[in-house]
Amino acid sequence: xxxxxxxxxxxxxxxxARITPAEYIQNYIKRVSSGDLGxxxxxxxxxxxxxxxxxxxxxxxxxxxxxxxxxxxxGITTIAYGVVFVLLLGEIDLSIGYVSAVAxxxxxxxxxxxxxxxxxxxxxxxxxxxAGIGLFQGLIVTRFQVPSFVVTLAGLxxxxxxxxIMIGGAGTVIIQDKVIIGIANYFLPAVWGWIIxxxxxxxxxxxxxxxxxxxxxxxxxxxxxxxxxxxxVGLAVLSGIVVYVANQDRGVPFVGVILxxxxxxLSFLATRTPFGRYVYAVGGNKEAARRAGIPxxxxxxxxxxxxxxxxxxxxxILASRLRSVDTAAGGGNLLLNSIAAAVIGGTSLFGGSGxxxxxxxxxxxxxxxxxxxxxxxxxxxxxxxxxxLVLLIAVLVDALxxxxxxxxxxx
Amino acid sequence: xxxxxxxxxxxxxxGTLTALHQISFEIHPGEVVxxxxxxxxxxxxxxxxxxxxxxxxxxxxxxxxxxxxxxxxARQLGIEVIHQEPSLADNLDILSNIxxxxxxxxxxxxxxxxxxxxxxxxxQARQILDRLGVFFPSLEIKVSNLSSEQRQLVAIAQAMVNxxxxxxxxxxxxxxxxxxxxxxxxxxxxxxxxxTAVIFASKNIEHLFAVTxxxxxxxxxxxxxxxxxxxxxxxxxxxxxxxxPSKDQLTPAIWALDSYYQARAQAEKLRHKQVLLEQNLxxxxxxxxxxxxxxxxxxEALDQANMALQAAQRRLLTEREEERxxxxxxxxxxxxxxxxxxxxxxxxxxSHVQDPEMVTAELADIRDSIRMMxxxxxxxxxxxxPPTIDSLGLGAALQSYTREWxxxxxxxxxxxxxxxxxxxxxxxxxxxxxxxxxxxxNVRKHADxxxxxxxxxxxxxxxxxxxxxxxxxxxxxxxxxxxxxxxxHYGLLxxxxxxxxxxxxxxxxxxxxxGLQIQAEIPHPRVVxxxx
Numbered sequence: 001x002x003x004x005x006x007x008x009x010x011x012x013x014x015x016x017a018r019i020t021p022a023e024y025i026q027n028y029i030k031r032v033s034s035g036d037l038g039x040x041x042x043x044x045x046x047x048x049x050x051x052x053x054x055x056x057x058x059x060x061x062x063x064x065x066x067x068x069x070x071x072x073x074x075g076i077t078t079i080a081y082g083v084v085f086v087l088l089l090g091e092i093d094l095s096i097g098y099v100s101a102v103a104x105x106x107x108x109x110x111x112x113x114x115x116x117x118x119x120x121x122x123x124x125x126x127x128x129x130x131a132g133i134g135l136f137q138g139l140i141v142t143r144f145q146v147p148s149f150v151v152t153l154a155g156l157x158x159x160x161x162x163x164x165i166m167i168g169g170a171g172t173v174i175i176q177d178k179v180i181i182g183i184a185n186y187f188l189p190a191v192w193g194w195i196i197x198x199x200x201x202x203x204x205x206x207x208x209x210x211x212x213x214x215x216x217x218x219x220x221x222x223x224x225x226x227x228x229x230x231x232x233v234g235l236a237v238l239s240g241i242v243v244y245v246a247n248q249d250r251g252v253p254f255v256g257v258i259l260x261x262x263x264x265x266l267s268f269l270a271t272r273t274p275f276g277r278y279v280y281a282v283g284g285n286k287e288a289a290r291r292a293g294i295p296x297x298x299x300x301x302x303x304x305x306x307x308x309x310x311x312x313x314x315x316x317i318l319a320s321r322l323r324s325v326d327t328a329a330g331g332g333n334l335l336l337n338s339i340a341a342a343v344i345g346g347t348s349l350f351g352g353s354g355x356x357x358x359x360x361x362x363x364x365x366x367x368x369x370x371x372x373x374x375x376x377x378x379x380x381x382x383x384x385x386x387x388x389l390v391l392l393i394a395v396l397v398d399a400l401x402x403x404x405x406x407x408x409x410x411x
Numbered sequence: 412x413x414x415x416x417x418x419x420x421x422x423x424x425x426g427t428l429t430a431l432h433q434i435s436f437e438i439h440p441g442e443v444v445x446x447x448x449x450x451x452x453x454x455x456x457x458x459x460x461x462x463x464x465x466x467x468x469x470x471x472x473x474x475x476x477x478x479x480x481x482x483x484x485a486r487q488l489g490i491e492v493i494h495q496e497p498s499l500a501d502n503l504d505i506l507s508n509i510x511x512x513x514x515x516x517x518x519x520x521x522x523x524x525x526x527x528x529x530x531x532x533x534x535q536a537r538q539i540l541d542r543l544g545v546f547f548p549s550l551e552i553k554v555s556n557l558s559s560e561q562r563q564l565v566a567i568a569q570a571m572v573n574x575x576x577x578x579x580x581x582x583x584x585x586x587x588x589x590x591x592x593x594x595x596x597x598x599x600x601x602x603x604x605x606x607t608a609v610i611f612a613s614k615n616i617e618h619l620f621a622v623t624x625x626x627x628x629x630x631x632x633x634x635x636x637x638x639x640x641x642x643x644x645x646x647x648x649x650x651x652x653x654x655x656p657s658k659d660q661l662t663p664a665i666w667a668l669d670s671y672y673q674a675r676a677q678a679e680k681l682r683h684k685q686v687l688l689e690q691n692l693x694x695x696x697x698x699x700x701x702x703x704x705x706x707x708x709x710x711e712a713l714d715q716a717n718m719a720l721q722a723a724q725r726r727l728l729t730e731r732e733e734e735r736x737x738x739x740x741x742x743x744x745x746x747x748x749x750x751x752x753x754x755x756x757x758x759x760x761x762s763h764v765q766d767p768e769m770v771t772a773e774l775a776d777i778r779d780s781i782r783m784m785x786x787x788x789x790x791x792x793x794x795x796x797p798p799t800i801d802s803l804g805l806g807a808a809l810q811s812y813t814r815e816w817x818x819x820x821x822x823x824x825x826x827x828x829x830x831x832x833x834x835x836x837x838x839x840x841x842x843x844x845x846x847x848x849x850x851x852x853n854v855r856k857h858a859d860x861x862x863x864x865x866x867x868x869x870x871x872x873x874x875x876x877x878x879x880x881x882x883x884x885x886x887x888x889x890x891x892x893x894x895x896x897x898x899x900h901y902g903l904l905x906x907x908x909x910x911x912x913x914x915x916x917x918x919x920x921x922x923x924x925x926g927l928q929i930q931a932e933i934p935h936p937r938v939v940x941x942x943x
Binding site: 214217218220221269272273274275277278280281283284285287288289290291292293294299302352353 | 462464484485486487492494498499500501502503507508511512513514516521522523524525526527530533534549551569
């Protein structure tokens with residue numbers, strides 16, 4: 001290529017790289033109207049839920065209930081983080097409910113006399129055990145090419161049995177370790193709430209601004225600085241409200257911080273590392289991934305391990321909240337709620353598309369619905385019907401936007 | 412030298428279907444091996460085995476002297492495969508796809524958790540795409556929004572991320588337009604010169620002959636033949652690909668220009684129809700009908716070719732007689748007359764033996780006559796065969812001929828020779844010389860031109876393009892070779908026959924500002940660079 005041509009090209013790139021805020025907003029509107037809705041439906045849904053429940057019961061939008069909501073959603077959010085990875089591969093893991101219980105029961109039994117282990121050792125071994133479960137299930141899926149649906153369905157039955165055997169006749173085992181109970185029952189002092197909010201917003205700001213500057217340096221189209229600053233300010237206001245409201249009651253729940261840390265870490269894993277890229281690639285086109293020399297089977301096994309370990313963390317958080325484990329641990333609608341959370345948040349069941357943050361949004365919707373209907377005193381039958389409808393609506397919105405996107409050629 | 416890849420008795424079965432049957436071959440660094448074969452001959456399955464997508468049923472693979480335990484870990488060994496159908500992760504952008512599995516970043520070793528350096532990847536991707544001559548407005552477009560040609564280009568870019576030791580190119584040209592096909596062919600040349608071994612599978616015979624050193628023909632999973640490209644021809648390869656029982660049936664003498672091209676165009680059409688057939692079984696009957704009709708047309712074209720051939724043969728005989736007559740006349744009128752006069756002078760000399768002064772004068776006269784005769788004979792020989800071509804090659808012969816021609820006719824002439832012209836086989840050099848000679852004589856007789864440009868350029872390592880452009884009258888609107896030849900003007904026809912005989916193509920067209928351009932594209936074996 002001649003020098004002239006290349007300067008022309010880089011001039012072209014540079015002209016593309018500069019986007020005015022007006023253009024940016026135009027592009028955004030164009031994207032939305034062509035069906036790429038992003039998180040809009042779910043945020044609208046959350047607002048709708050808040051309005052309806054507040055209208056029915058004025059206790060819904062109170063500081064106390066807000067803090068409760070965070071604690072209630074922590075368990076399924078953590079499990080749903082793992083589900084997102086499995087769904088990205090286009091697989092399913094039905095065993096997570098009882099795997100979470102295996103982790104909780106193992107830890108609780110190790111904490112209790114006669115073994116009386118310290119909390120970190122008990123928790124470490126419990127997570128190690130469920131990582132082993134993930135490895136085992138993943139190896140069976142990949143080595144023998146059995147559908148993950150069947151393998152994890154078998155896991156669902158077997159690990160349920162293991163939980164019952166481990167708890168035995170005791171029925172309910174109480175947790176007495178202060179640290180473990182604190183996971184879901186400790187609330188940060190007001191000052192610490194503010195410090196963490198400032199740190200989170202500051203971290204976000206640094207990452208965003210650095211990203212924009214880097215892109216500018218390499219002649220890539222960038223989000224206008226005005227918009228970036230608006231985003232940062234928006235986040236600051238939002239987290240300010242969260243901390244302020246939480247401080248009106250008991251303070252920011254410690255488990256909320258854990259959720260944030262997981263969100264940041266797993267988002268980094270999914271979007272910034274080759275591993276995350278490979279998960280998307282395997283989910284999008286397994287053949288392409290194989291041709292590219294990606295160790296497809298190893299990636300799949302690791303994802304099943306991530307799913308089990310996140311389920312383990314979720315189980316521990318749930319046990320901490322209840323301060324005990326019993327024979328019903330991991331049962332009920334925990335499994336389906338966790339998967340529903342990921343799907344409602346926008347992760348495709350067909351693999352290759354979705355975000356870690358979708359777990360948080362989806363879990364927030366499910367927890368809000370349950371919490372709100374609990375306040376209204378509705379039966380669990382009605383709760384299930386409504387949660388089912390919400391899931392259906394979420395999937396329909398996704399399907400419709402996908403259709404309109406493929407019509408406008410932006411699939 | 413140790414072969415880079417050696418495959419011994421490789422077989423691959425899918426169920427009861429044997430896709431590859433005891434294939435053996437080897438390839439050295441810096442060698443381009445062509446795989447010829449029709450659809451279903453096993454080229455793609457072989458690509459699958461070499462890239463590690465399939466495990467061979469039996470057989471051994473040695474790479475760099477070491478035995479490889481299948482499936483082949485292609486990328487780790489430095490084997491890149493460009494597949495016939497690109498397979499990309501649709502949900503990722505162009506950049507991620509190009510570097511999929513080979514992300515740049517820290518630490519350099521491939522690791523699932525390394526920190527990728529996006530900027531470094533962008534820079535390298537731009538360089539690679541520049542080499543391919545592709546321009547995307549942004550590398551952050553999802554590949555699902557790309558055309559199938561663009562997807563294939565992304566797949567080719569994938570293979571250029573890391574320096575490879577062996578590149579298997581499995582017919583990606585099907586999805587590429589002409590420009591990118593040529594780019595790919597020149598890329599193969601570059602890889603070859605860098606010492607990379609290239610296996611190039613293609614149905615396109617022209618492409619195979621353009622870049623390969625050797626051609627292996629596959630048919631129904633069997634390796635049926637292996638040739639050095641310079642020692643075989645298109646007809647032989649086609650015959651092996653389709654498995655004709657006798658070569659004679661497939662090499663008809665169809666070299667009269669018009670019908671030869673008709674036949675070729677027909678063959679091209681037929682191939683297109685064949686592709687359609689493969690795609691659409693429902694239309695098979697209808698297409699069969701068309702095929703039969705086209706075959707009938709082709710037979711007719713061949714008949715015409717035969718007629719033209721006979722005519723050419725008759726003309727050749729007449730021309731040979733004419734040439735002999737002319738030569739006899741020239742020898743008789745000049746050389747024999749001169750010899751007779753020398754003889755007479757010698758007789759004179761005998762009678763003057765006593766007078767030394769007269770003898771000296773006479774002898775000087777005789778020597779002059781002999782010198783004249785020698786130069787006459789030289790000119791006659793030079794017309795029969797350019798003397799410089801054997802010793803100094805085509806370039807020198809053309810230079811001296813054109814200089815002499817320009818002086819003789821007073822028409823300005825520019826000669827541009829390819830700097831890597833090298834030495835071609837003698838018959839080809841002579842033919843090219845004759846083509847230029849005929850072209851120039853045509854210009855002198857008919858064109859009324861004041862300026863002529865002749866260029867000889869390689870369009871690929873095995874194709875030489877000869878262009879003769881003048882600024883004269885150009886062709887008349889109702890130009891027709893057959894009318895010309897019926898009036899006894901054989902210059903252009905003879906030229907076209909020469910070109911067709913060498914398997915090349917001839918194009919005649921008027922250039923925009925008046926004047927005629929003759930373009931002849933001549934295939935030839937790979938050029939040996941001239942030793943200095």
